[in-house]
Amino acid sequence: MFPCHEDEATxxxxxxxxxxxxxxxxxxxxxxxxxxxxxxxxxxxxxxSVANAAQSAKDTxxxxxxxxxxxxxxxxxxxxxxxxxxx
Numbered sequence: 001m002f003p004c005h006e007d008e009a010t011x012x013x014x015x016x017x018x019x020x021x022x023x024x025x026x027x028x029x030x031x032x033x034x035x036x037x038x039x040x041x042x043x044x045x046x047x048x049s050v051a052n053a054a055q056s057a058k059d060t061x062x063x064x065x066x067x068x069x070x071x072x073x074x075x076x077x078x079x080x081x082x083x084x085x086x087x
Contacts, residue, residue: 080086 077086
């Protein structure tokens with residue numbers, strides 16, 4: 001059987017270029033995994049941000065509702081006082 005690479009013909013071992021290709025492939029896989037992890041973390045941060053905005057909006061609407069109820073109660077009391085129904 002004939003060796004595929006000159007390095008294999010002299011040493012019987014795979015050439016350095018095949019090791020470098022494996023290292024490059026491993027490095028690319030590692031970088032792809034790191035990029036995926038970063039994208040997932042960014043997605044999580046965005047979801048947290050959306051959840052915080054939604055909670056803030058909910059709190060604002062509740063406060064506005066409470067203020068409206070207090071004003072309505074004040075108006076009702078004013079009408080009762082003006083008509084003498086509050087006695």
